[in-house]
Amino acid sequence: MKKSFLFIIFLFLFFTGFSQTKKTYVYSIIGKDTLKLDVYTPDNLTASDSLPVLIWMHGGSFISGNRDNSSEKKLAEIVTQKGFIGVSISYRLTRKGESTGFGCECTKEEKISTFKNAIIDYLDASLYIYKNSKAFNVDRTKMIAGGSSAGAEVVLNAVYLKDYFLKDSPKYNELKFAGILSLSGAVLTADYINKNNAIPTMLFHGTSDRLVPYYSASHHKCDFSKPGYLKLDGSYVIAKKLKELDSSYYLYAVKGGKHEISSIPFEKINVILDFFNQASFNKKKVQTKKVVKKQA
Numbered sequence: 001m002k003k004s005f006l007f008i009i010f011l012f013l014f015f016t017g018f019s020q021t022k023k024t025y026v027y028s029i030i031g032k033d034t035l036k037l038d039v040y041t042p043d044n045l046t047a048s049d050s051l052p053v054l055i056w057m058h059g060g061s062f063i064s065g066n067r068d069n070s071s072e073k074k075l076a077e078i079v080t081q082k083g084f085i086g087v088s089i090s091y092r093l094t095r096k097g098e099s100t101g102f103g104c105e106c107t108k109e110e111k112i113s114t115f116k117n118a119i120i121d122y123l124d125a126s127l128y129i130y131k132n133s134k135a136f137n138v139d140r141t142k143m144i145a146g147g148s149s150a151g152a153e154v155v156l157n158a159v160y161l162k163d164y165f166l167k168d169s170p171k172y173n174e175l176k177f178a179g180i181l182s183l184s185g186a187v188l189t190a191d192y193i194n195k196n197n198a199i200p201t202m203l204f205h206g207t208s209d210r211l212v213p214y215y216s217a218s219h220h221k222c223d224f225s226k227p228g229y230l231k232l233d234g235s236y237v238i239a240k241k242l243k244e245l246d247s248s249y250y251l252y253a254v255k256g257g258k259h260e261i262s263s264i265p266f267e268k269i270n271v272i273l274d275f276f277n278q279a280s281f282n283k284k285k286v287q288t289k290k291v292v293k294k295q296a
Helices: 002-017 070-081 108-131 150-160 235-244 266-281
Strands: 020-030 033-042 051-057 085-089 138-148 179-183 201-206 216-218 231-234 249-255 287-293
Touching: 020 070, 020 108, 033 070, 033 108, 051 070, 051 108, 051 150, 070 085, 070 266, 085 108, 108 138, 108 150, 138 150, 138 266, 150 179, 179 266, 201 235, 201 266, 231 235, 235 249, 235 287, 249 266
Parallel strands: 051 085, 051 138, 138 179, 179 201, 201 249, 249 287
Antiparallel strands: 020 033, 033 085, 216 231
């Protein structure tokens, strides 16, 4: 009886020790869109605590998805348990309801406009966190940009091609990200990655991804004759560029893997956070390329 009582006390202390609070905030209103973000914080925070933050953007081809999808919630809760503040954002799904979606019938110009709008949203959300960092117990020097699929495309372009996409990019100059987590993402061109903007970047990608290229190829594998033909540089090209710049990166490639690699790799969370702890926070150079076979 006494052992059972002690075990119950242990479970209570264990789970309450890792409990967190989620609060929702409006970070921007653009036209008819009221954009919100969820901030996950440990319950046992003190006013003086200052933690790293992961600012996450979900995928969904700019058509679907939500900041509180079950996977997004699980990710935010896990990183909160591991000493981070977790943030999951909503953004404008500008291709929702459009007959051409975000594939080969969606024109190149519409795709670039879609990227631009989402980049603005991501940077606005990040700036909101930055300006309210004390209230959210966030360490401004330890902000990690993260996203999956469409969200990964956005965060990569927001960090590395901000000046290309935005005329008013100086508005965001105070934002300094410490790292990027990309799940099946790509940039419009890796040529904009340079010594001044290169930061530790962790990339997960399938080598046979037909939606977002792993190498340098057409978005959604669109033929040159299609309106939506748009060449992108994927994870392989980004990692190669960072290696040339002598910057930190971690490329996790799944040979034969397709776009399912954009799913959040919960079994790799410790590896992911260890990379940012070493490369982003402790300023150690980490250059890792790991290629694994797709599991049957």
